[in-house]
Amino acid sequence: MARKDIFKFLEALNENNSKEWMDKNRSWYESAKGEVIDLFDPILESIKEVDPRIIQPNARKSISRINNNLMFHPDRPTYKDHFGVVFGYGRGLADFYVGLGLREIDVAGGLWHPDSEKLKKVRQEIDYEGKRLTEIIKSSAFQDTFELYKADALKTTPKGYAKDHEFIELLRLKSLAAFRQITRKDVYSNGFKDMIVESYMTLVPMLDFINTAITDE
Structure with a gap:
């Protein structure tokens, strides 16, 4: 099976994470990427039929680089152990991701580790519209x-918000993102x-919530 x-x-x-090995097996890499x-x-194509806002014209333009960024993370291996595919509405906005990896196969979406200004806007939106976000994440789908x-959520209270705020658990999040893990069998x-x-459609309301927060003036 392909x-x-x-x-x-x-x-x-x-098992052979080096540039020398990759250079010798470049055709295999291109075949797997294909x-x-x-x-x-x-x-x-199916996603764009229901949501034409997606900007990627095809899957080739959606695949992330397999090279690790060694300038900022010199301790990492030369290459990643997964293929990542990203669909979204534009640079800097919340997007949708599928990672086909050896250890994990993830389907995810949202805003990962945003800068302080974006995080501030997301928290303001939660402050004003937390009930709407709660309805989204508590939907049966x-x-x-x-x-x-929630791995990097604050244990304290974010500055400017009361510790007994109705949506304090959401306000403590440093990334507003959701994920599910699937298997190779899937x-x-x-x-x-x-x-x-279906996973994409389930996440769209949360993506829209985030993008409204970070793009509205």
Whole structure:
């Protein structure tokens, strides 16, 4: 199965993570990347039919670089152990992500580690419209599929907000994002496309909430 070749390549890369190995196996990398493109092109097409705001013209333009940024993270290996695919509405906005990795296969969306100005705007939106966000994340579709990313949440109270604020748990978040983990079996299944499209549609209300916060003056 072609989809299995994606993970076979990643396994080999993980065992031989060097530029020398990659240079020798560049055609294999391009073949595995091509399988990712073939997998996601129809998914992106279906998503764009229901949400034409997506700016990526095709899956090739949606794949993240497999090189790690060693300038800022010199301790990391030369290459990532996953293929990342990102769909979104523009640079700097909340977006949708699928990561096909060796250790984890993630479907996620939101705003990851925003700068202080964006985080301030998101918190203001939560302060004013927290009830709407609560309704989004407590919907049955969201609850059955996703969970909020809370790993880096503040343990204290963000400046300017009362510790007994109605939405204090949301205000403590430093990233407003949600994720679900799936399996290789899901990727190999005939239902993978529908799973990703449905996941995207479930996250759209949260993405819209975030993007309204960071783009409105």
